[in-house]
Amino acid sequence: MNKFFYIDDNPPSLSEGIISYLNSVNSINVVLSEAKPWMEQIDMLQSEEYDGLLLDWKLGSNVKYDAEALASHIRTLISQRILQKDFPILLCSATKEFKSIFAHDQLSHNLFLSIHTKDEIANGATQIAIEMNDLAEAFKRIQSTNFKKEDLLLPPEKIQIDLRLEGEISALLENKIPHNLVQFLLLEVINKPEPLINQYILAARLGIDLDKSEDWENLLNNYLYKFKYNGVLSNGWQRWWAKGLEQWWESEISISSLRSRSAKQRVKLLTEKTGLKGLIHAEKDKFCFETEFWTACVATNRPLNPIDGLIIIPKTPMLPWQEEQYISPHGLLDDGLEFLKNNNLRLNPLEYKRWEKIREISKK
Amino acid sequence: MGKNKRNQQKVAKNSHSDLLWRDILEFKNHLSKYMAAYIINLSGLESAVNAVKTSSTGNWQYKVEKIIFRDLFLNNSGKSENSSLEMTIKMSGVYHNNTTPICDFLNEYCLEFLVKQQTEEQTIKNAYRFERHIYTHGDDTPEFIHPVYHLQYGGDKLTNDEDFETGDVLFCDAPRILHPPMDIILGIDFILANYYSFHLCEEYKQLLNDNHYQQIIKNAKDRFWKPYFLGLAANFIGTNQYSFHGINHLSVDKTFAQNLLAYKKEN
Numbered sequence: 001m002n003k004f005f006y007i008d009d010n011p012p013s014l015s016e017g018i019i020s021y022l023n024s025v026n027s028i029n030v031v032l033s034e035a036k037p038w039m040e041q042i043d044m045l046q047s048e049e050y051d052g053l054l055l056d057w058k059l060g061s062n063v064k065y066d067a068e069a070l071a072s073h074i075r076t077l078i079s080q081r082i083l084q085k086d087f088p089i090l091l092c093s094a095t096k097e098f099k100s101i102f103a104h105d106q107l108s109h110n111l112f113l114s115i116h117t118k119d120e121i122a123n124g125a126t127q128i129a130i131e132m133n134d135l136a137e138a139f140k141r142i143q144s145t146n147f148k149k150e151d152l153l154l155p156p157e158k159i160q161i162d163l164r165l166e167g168e169i170s171a172l173l174e175n176k177i178p179h180n181l182v183q184f185l186l187l188e189v190i191n192k193p194e195p196l197i198n199q200y201i202l203a204a205r206l207g208i209d210l211d212k213s214e215d216w217e218n219l220l221n222n223y224l225y226k227f228k229y230n231g232v233l234s235n236g237w238q239r240w241w242a243k244g245l246e247q248w249w250e251s252e253i254s255i256s257s258l259r260s261r262s263a264k265q266r267v268k269l270l271t272e273k274t275g276l277k278g279l280i281h282a283e284k285d286k287f288c289f290e291t292e293f294w295t296a297c298v299a300t301n302r303p304l305n306p307i308d309g310l311i312i313i314p315k316t317p318m319l320p321w322q323e324e325q326y327i328s329p330h331g332l333l334d335d336g337l338e339f340l341k342n343n344n345l346r347l348n349p350l351e352y353k354r355w356e357k358i359r360e361i362s363k364k
Numbered sequence: 365m366g367k368n369k370r371n372q373q374k375v376a377k378n379s380h381s382d383l384l385w386r387d388i389l390e391f392k393n394h395l396s397k398y399m400a401a402y403i404i405n406l407s408g409l410e411s412a413v414n415a416v417k418t419s420s421t422g423n424w425q426y427k428v429e430k431i432i433f434r435d436l437f438l439n440n441s442g443k444s445e446n447s448s449l450e451m452t453i454k455m456s457g458v459y460h461n462n463t464t465p466i467c468d469f470l471n472e473y474c475l476e477f478l479v480k481q482q483t484e485e486q487t488i489k490n491a492y493r494f495e496r497h498i499y500t501h502g503d504d505t506p507e508f509i510h511p512v513y514h515l516q517y518g519g520d521k522l523t524n525d526e527d528f529e530t531g532d533v534l535f536c537d538a539p540r541i542l543h544p545p546m547d548i549i550l551g552i553d554f555i556l557a558n559y560y561s562f563h564l565c566e567e568y569k570q571l572l573n574d575n576h577y578q579q580i581i582k583n584a585k586d587r588f589w590k591p592y593f594l595g596l597a598a599n600f601i602g603t604n605q606y607s608f609h610g611i612n613h614l615s616v617d618k619t620f621a622q623n624l625l626a627y628k629k630e631n
Contacts, residue, residue: 162414194407259429260452289446289482294430306405307432307448320410350401 001029002051002136004090007070009035009060018092018118021125027133035059045074046083051136055112057093057102067091071111079177086143086178088135091115103344113183134236135182141232142178149173152185153231159243161195162321185233187316193295194323196229196239200296204303205245206270207263207281207293215278223248223274262291263303284308287329287358295323299331299339310355311348312340329358383583384424384459385416391549391580398571402560403552404432412548425456425472428548437561438481446482451475451555453548465606466591466598467617470496473513475551478522479559491522494543494551497627505629510540512623513592542625544592549584595621 004022008015015032022030035056036044041063045053053074055067071091077083091112095101098117102108113135121128141147149170155161168188172181193201202224203210210216227244228234249258253273258266267281282303284291290305297304298312309326318324327336327347332355340346347355392409400406408428415426431451438444457470473496481488497512517538546554560568571577598606598616607615622628 160418162411163417164414257429289487306430307434307450311404318407320407321414323407324405 001027002133003029003031003049004052004054004132004136005033005045005048005050006030006054006056007033007035007041007059007067008056009058009062010056018121021122022129022132025126025129027129028136030054035063037063038065041070042073042077046077050087051140052088052090052132054090054092054132057091057095057098068105068108068111071108075111075179078179085139087139088113088132088179088182090132090135092118092121094118099342103341110183113179113186131236134233135186137235138182138185138232139178142181151232152181153189153229155195155231156227156241156244158247159195159241164319165189165195165321168319182233186237188319188322190233190237190239192314192318192322193325194242194321197242197245198296199238199240200301200303201242202240202245204282204293204296205242205258207261207266207291207303208270209280209282209303210301212280213278215276218276219270219274219279223252259292259294263293264291285328285330287333287361295326297328297331298325298343298345299327299336300334302328302331304328310351313346313348315344329362333358333362384587385413387580387583388416388548389413390576391552394571394574394577394580395552398567398574399556399560401567402433402435404434405430409548419456423456423458423471426548427454428452431552433555433559436479436559437565438479438559440561442561442564444481447480449477449479449555449559451477451551453551455547460591464613465615465617466594467620468512468623469588469591470545472496473545475546476519477555489522491519492517493519494546496545497623506627508537508540509626509628511542511625512627513543513545514540515543516540544589547584547588549580550588553581553584592624596624599625 006015006019012032012034019030019032022028031050033044035041053071055071057067059066059070071089074083074089078086089112091102092115093102094117096117096119099115102115114131116128141151152169152173153161168184169181172184175181189196197205199220200210203213203216206219208216208219213219224240224245227241227248229239229241246258254261254269261269263281263283267279271277271279282291282293285297285300285302285304285308288305288308290308292305293303295304295306295309296302297309304326306324306326309328310332312325312327314325325345327340331339332347337347388409392406392413395403395409396406408431412426412428416424419425429452431453433449433451434447435443436447436449438447453475454472455470455474456472460466460469473494475494477492479490492515494515495513497506497510497514518535519538556568556571562569562572594608594614595616598608598621601608605615606618606621607613
């Protein structure tokens, strides 16, 4: 079992909650370690055995340094090979506004693989523990002696990876800093559409309403597993190959292109071919016109046709092989700006005029 | 020295394949510089770049679905509210490297676009398809004689809707009109020219005035329209040899030339 130190300045009684949540699912072993004075802390991190760190954002007044300083120093020790092994460092905080404050601190973004509020950990401990475990596993796999470039994404035979993505991965592997590769994988491959898509985009492309479809799990397990992503980080993050979906559709459902059909037609064909009766087609949201869905709103995760969405600017600039991301008018009206801010996303300035118009219409 | 020169020529010749993907990439960069407010998913062009680059040697192919244009200028009074256009293109061909006789350089070609306008009650649509005749059943003469590269209005994109209403218009297969093939570059340039006002759309005007953009369009015309129009013209030089004497010993494959006018089995 992968062992994480949770470094916090609170007395053990206050930190127990978070640790018991994370340990309750038996995928990782989180051990509390009270923050120590700088030199002592560094010594401890150099001598102990562990697979990852979870740091509290504000380590407190006693130790006179914060999580960013500690993480930054650890990254330096690893790149200078003073620490022999690379491992994931995660950040958490009890401060509710922490994410939006941290979003402005561009300098620290490269230090942590994920950041969570303690509320998020309390409410989603199972998923977060699985992700932490998978991050630790990813570092181990990449650092194992027989690891090859081909072992990273493991695409199905018929899928050709974009040459520029392949080149980026080769360069990161040559740099031999596992953290950079894992961060790239998480930020640019797992969390942005194409070549992989998440389950919301997958459902949107199939025209399916996730909330209403009882047979979704059956469809996933009996059919869509054929093009599921199996590479590094695939246990913590469920993803599918976008091209795999199109290939599967053409070979098993209908020779005519998936994209040019309405959600209703897509689900009708799916039901005919699979016999699954509990698949319900998605309806368009308010202020939308099209049911030929292809993406999902970043805020509501509801199916969306790009033409109805508003283009957003992602955290990091779009790379050539990636697809644009959109927020739906409905999602934007419904606290969308707050959502974008907390997730370090922005509305593309090209959309300001349209956004104003939508706001006007919504008031009527 | 002589050998060196030959090698250099060889390298220059092979670079035809590089020119195609580079032009698509540069073209995309220009669109995102000037027209990003109007074309909302330019990533499709990046996928075409990668597809061309990873095609098997001597060939190229790509398929890009639904590049979406919005805020079209559907008439001369300015932007039309809630209007959009979806373009889909599937193309594959061989690099012709200026070989003679000039022969057909595409294997597959279908460029479709659907123009839409949302009104309060409904969506009204219009569709066009540019294509290369699809050869089936041992290249039989098709039921209706037509040029191998043509434009056809309408099609099932328009009529397969359950709610389709024809009003007073008779809807049957539209005539296939001779039209030179357009790749993703010429196709998008065509759409921009027809749906964005040169007088009212400042961004489009800037794009057209960009020298590099003009060069990219010229390259694309050299690539696809030069062999097409030379082929077409070869039908009319009167020698029945399909060669332009005196012009770089240029000749055209007879079948290709005849098919451009009308595809028949005897050709």
